[in-house]
Amino acid sequence: MGKTKNANKQLSADDLARQTGESYDTINHWTRIGLLSVERKGRKRFYDPRNLDRCKQIRAFQAEGHNLLTVRQMLSQHQS
DSSP states (O other), X not given: OHHHHHHTOOBOHHHHXXXXXOOHHHHHHHHHTTSSXXXXXXXXXXXXXXXXXXXXXXXXXXXXXXXXXXXXXXXXXXXX
16 A cells, blocks of 8 residues: 555655656756656646656667657657
């Protein structure tokens, strides 16, 4: 049961960066260009835990040689 509770916990940008091994700047950049979804509460931003897997997907696509514009298109097609 504890696992489900943690799976629903929103993550800060710092938490997401730490758990994915990405830099805080990378998380911010990916958010600005629409690769990661974020919920804003006042001045703070919170990320759904599903973004952990999304970060892995982004890096995997980049490893295949895709640029971020192509990655964004691929991810949006995958969601549809």
